[in-house]
Amino acid sequence: MVARTPEGATLSFLRGLSFYRWATWVWMVVVAALHADEMRGHWAWLAAGLLAAAFVVTLVSGLVRRSPRAAASSWLIATEIGVGTALIAATGWVYGLDHVNGRGPSLGTGWPTAGVIAAGVVRGPWFGGAAGAAIGLSRGLGAFASGVDEIDRALVVSVLSYTVISTLNGVVAGVVMNFVRRREREVALVRAREEVARTLHDGVLQTLAVVQSRATDPALARLARVQESELREYLYGDPEAMVAGNPNLDSSLRAAGRRFEQTFGGVVKVIIADDVEPLPRTTVDAVVGAVTEALVNAGKHGAAERITVFAEPGDGCALFCSVLDNGAGFDIDAVPEGRGLTDSIRARIADAGGRVEIRSRVGQGTEVLLWLP
Numbered sequence: 001m002v003a004r005t006p007e008g009a010t011l012s013f014l015r016g017l018s019f020y021r022w023a024t025w026v027w028m029v030v031v032a033a034l035h036a037d038e039m040r041g042h043w044a045w046l047a048a049g050l051l052a053a054a055f056v057v058t059l060v061s062g063l064v065r066r067s068p069r070a071a072a073s074s075w076l077i078a079t080e081i082g083v084g085t086a087l088i089a090a091t092g093w094v095y096g097l098d099h100v101n102g103r104g105p106s107l108g109t110g111w112p113t114a115g116v117i118a119a120g121v122v123r124g125p126w127f128g129g130a131a132g133a134a135i136g137l138s139r140g141l142g143a144f145a146s147g148v149d150e151i152d153r154a155l156v157v158s159v160l161s162y163t164v165i166s167t168l169n170g171v172v173a174g175v176v177m178n179f180v181r182r183r184e185r186e187v188a189l190v191r192a193r194e195e196v197a198r199t200l201h202d203g204v205l206q207t208l209a210v211v212q213s214r215a216t217d218p219a220l221a222r223l224a225r226v227q228e229s230e231l232r233e234y235l236y237g238d239p240e241a242m243v244a245g246n247p248n249l250d251s252s253l254r255a256a257g258r259r260f261e262q263t264f265g266g267v268v269k270v271i272i273a274d275d276v277e278p279l280p281r282t283t284v285d286a287v288v289g290a291v292t293e294a295l296v297n298a299g300k301h302g303a304a305e306r307i308t309v310f311a312e313p314g315d316g317c318a319l320f321c322s323v324l325d326n327g328a329g330f331d332i333d334a335v336p337e338g339r340g341l342t343d344s345i346r347a348r349i350a351d352a353g354g355r356v357e358i359r360s361r362v363g364q365g366t367e368v369l370l371w372l373p
Contacts, residue, residue, distance in 0.1 A: 009180045013121055017114055018062040024110040025051075025058050028087075031109055039094050047094045047107055053083050054111055061118075077119050081131045084112025089141040106139075113169055120173030128170025136163025205231065212267075225267065229258050249276065249284050249319075253309055256292045264299030266306060273312035279319060283372050286352035287311075287321055293344035294323040294368040302327020302366055314371055317354070321370040329360045345370075 029051055039047060057080050064076060087108030094107050112135045120128020140159040208231070211224040250272045257268030279287075291309055298304040304327030314320030337346075345368065346356045353373045360366035 009184050010121060010177060013177065013180075014118065017118055017121075018058075020117075021058045021061060021111065021114040024114060025054055028054065028107075028109045028111045032107065035095070038096075040096065043090075043094045046090055050083065050087050050090055050107065054087065057083050058111075077115065077122060077131075080115035081112075081119060081134060084108060084115045084135050085138040087112060088135060088138040091139070092141070113166070116166055116170040117173040120170040120175075121177045123174070124178060125171045125174030128174040129167045130170070132167035132170035133163060136166035139163070225261065226258075229254060229261075249279060249287065249311065252284060252288045253291060253311070256288055256295060257307075257309060259292070260295040260299055260307070263296075264304075266299060266304055268295065268307045268309060270309045271311070275313055276311060276319065277313070279372070283318070283352050286348045286354070287319065287370060287372060290345045290348045290356070290368070290370055291321065291323055293340050293348075297338075297340055298323070298325035298327050298366065302329065304328075304365065317371045317373055319370075319372040321372070323368040323370075324365065325367075326365045329362050329364050329366050331362055332358060332360055 032047060032051060036044070061076060061080065064073070088106060091107040116128060116132040116135055119131035137159070139162050205228060208224045208228040212221050212228070215221040215224065250270070253270050253272070257270050260266060260268050295307060295309075298307055302325055304325035307323065307325040309321070309323050311319060311321040341358070349356050349370055349372065354371050356371075357369040358366070359369065
């Protein structure tokens with residue numbers, strides 16, 4: 001449901017619409033003055049009265065919509081639609097059938113469109129479409145007011161065309177503004193989350209990191225590490241979260257690190273550079289799968305206790321990722337590659353268009369380097 005009290009972009013749009021309303025009212029008066037000689041004598045007073053009513057609505061709309069609470073008031077929208085409908089319908093009385101058929105300017109010209117757009121912006125596409133249809137069909141009323149004897153094809157096309165265009169104005173205004181509202185809320189939530197993350201990162205997360213590094217009790221260090229991981233997952237999203245349509249690489253790698261810690265009891269430190277851009281799902285899946293296999297190898301074969309996973313944009317590639325452990329290491333030239341390294345790391349990255357390099361020495365740990373296009 002569309003909010004009844006507009007904020008942010010909605011309120012700004014309504015205020016900007018005031019300029020359009022004033023501009024079209026001035027033009028409406030100019031056109032009426034230029035075609036004053038075509039008015040049906042005694043109906044000129046009706047034109048003057050409706051132009052005056054439009055002036056009052058324009059003035060009040062500009063003043064009232066300075067207040068967020070009053071900007072979306074139903075009476076204001078209904079009044080504007082009513083005056084706009086009357087202006088279009090009165091064209092038949094004031095000028096005659098030629099102006100209704102489009103062979104002369106309408107009494108309302110572009111002013112009623114502002115009400116249709118406002119209805120769509122404030123109340124949504126359905127209400128905007130209904131307001132546009134009312135404005136459009138009022139041209140048919142104007143035809144009957146002109147004293148038309150028979151309904152010809154030109155009249156039907158004129159009324160239908162105006163009705164369709166007016167209805168679309170209201171629907172499109174509502175759809176676009178609903179989209180803008182959703183994006184506005186999403187941006188506000190992201191900013192709030194970033195502010196909370198920044199505050200906790202500078203306080204709680206750093207404190208937990210200090211506890212891990214200085215605690216002499218393994219149980220306390222492990223508890224601090226678990227709490228830090230859970231807090232980071234809450235702040236930065238779960239492994240299936242989507243960021244700009246892409247999986248969250250940060251939380252996925254942290255989840256892989258937690259699985260290693262739960263299985264092998266070591267410590268995994270994940271560092272993701274701030275300037276890593278969102279990646280396609282296939283690329284993220286390849287990276288996470290390869291890193292997970294590298295962690296398993298480090299724990300199973302290298303008995304590693306501390307591992308660092310680092311990712312940043314690379315030279316000529318979208319992502320460079322390194323998995324460095326302090327395990328036993330091995331002689332690359334003497335030890336043949338296992339199926340895990342060949343199938344789960346090299347093959348995964350190759351399928352994603354990237355490349356892999358393994359660096360290791362006996363007693364000095366192993367580093368798995370990944371480059372993704």
